[in-house]
Amino acid sequence: MDSVTRRDFVRKSVAAGAAAVAPAAASQPAASSDGSVKIIAISCSPRKGQSTAGALGVCLQAAREVSPRIETELIELAGLRINGSVAAGIALAEGERDDFPTLVPKLADPKVRGIIIGTPVYFGNMSSLCRAFLERCIVLYQNKFTLHNKVAGVVAVGGTRNGGQEVTIQSVQISLFCQEMIVVGNGHPSPRLGATVWSGAPGGALKDEFGMGTTKGLGQRVAEVALRVAGVS
Numbered sequence: 736m737d738s739v740t741r742r743d744f745v746r747k748s749v750a751a752g753a754a755a756v757a758p759a760a761a762s763q764p765a766a767s768s769d770g771s772v773k774i775i776a777i778s779c780s781p782r783k784g785q786s787t788a789g790a791l792g793v794c795l796q797a798a799r800e801v802s803p804r805i806e807t808e809l810i811e812l813a814g815l816r817i818n819g820s821v822a823a824g825i826a827l828a829e830g831e832r833d834d835f836p837t838l839v840p841k842l843a844d845p846k847v848r849g850i851i852i853g854t855p856v857y858f859g860n861m862s863s864l865c866r867a868f869l870e871r872c873i874v875l876y877q878n879k880f881t882l883h884n885k886v887a888g889v890v891a892v893g894g895t896r897n898g899g900q901e902v903t904i905q906s907v908q909i910s911l912f913c914q915e916m917i918v919v920g921n922g923h924p925s926p927r928l929g930a931t932v933w934s935g936a937p938g939g940a941l942k943d944e945f946g947m948g949t950t951k952g953l954g955q956r957v958a959e960v961a962l963r964v965a966g967v968s
C-alpha cells in the first residue's frame with residue numbers, strides 16, 4: 736500500500752464510524768456521582784479460571800487496595816465467540832454466534848476509567864482470542880473514540896519464566912496506544928512494561944513471587960492514574 740492509499744484508508748475508516756465527534760471520554764464526567772472509579776480486567780485465555788484469570792484477580796485486588804473509590808470487575812472471554820474478521824468488514828456466517836457486542840456496554844461505560852488486558856503467551860505473542868478481541872475493539876475507535884483517555888495496562892502469563900511475556904505485552908500495548916488510551920506499566924519497585932507472570936512456577940502463577948510483584952504493581956499503577964484522570968485522587 737503506498738502512502739496516499741494508506742492515508743485514504745485511515746480517512747475512510749474514521750469517517751465511516753466516527754464522523755466529526757468530540758472524544759467520548761472528554762465529555763465524560765470526572766467520576767461517577769458517588770466518586771467511584773471502575774477498573775475492568777479482560778482475561779483473554781480460552782481456559783476459564785486458569786492462570787491468566789488468577790493473575791488478573793491479584794491485579795484487581797491491588798487496584799482496590801489503592802482507594803475505597805475503586806470498583807473492579809473481571810471479565811473472562813473463555814467460552815465467548817469473537818470473530819476478528821468482522822473488524823475488517825467480513826460478515827458472520829449465517830447463524831454464527833457473535834459475543835463481542837455483549838462486551839461493548841461494559842467497555843464503553845463512562846465509569847470505567849481503567850482496562851487491564853490479560854493474555855497467555857502463545858508462541859511469544861498474545862492468544863488468538865486476545866487478538867480477535869483487540870481487533871473487534873476498532874469499532875470503539877470508529878464510534879467516538881470510546882476508549883480515549885481510559886487507562887490501560889497489560890498482564891502476560893507464560894509457561895516459562897522468560898517465555899516472551901515482555902514482547903507479548905508490547906504487542907498488546909500497540910493496540911491500546913492506537914485507541915488513544917493512557918498506557919501504564921507496573922510502577923515501582925521495578926518499573927517495567929507490565930505484569931510478567933510465570934504459570935510454571937512451583938505452586939503455579941500465584942506463587943511466582945517476582946511475577947506477582949509486577950502484577951500488584953500494575954494494578955496499583957492503573958488505579959492511581961485512573962483516579963488522577965478522573966480527578967478524584
Ligand SMILES: Cc1cc2nc3c(=O)[nH]c(=O)nc-3n(C[C@H](O)[C@H](O)[C@H](O)COP(=O)(O)O)c2cc1C
Nearest residue numbers: 780785786787855856857858859893894895898934
Ligand atoms: C499454543 C501455545 C503456545 C504457547 N507458547 C508459549 C510461549 O511462547 N511461551 C511461554 O512461556 N508459554 C507458552 N505457552 C504456555 C502458556 O502461556 C501457559 O500455559 C499459560 O499459563 C496459559 O495461560 P492460562 O493458564 O491462563 O490458560 C503456550 C501454550 C500454548 C497452548
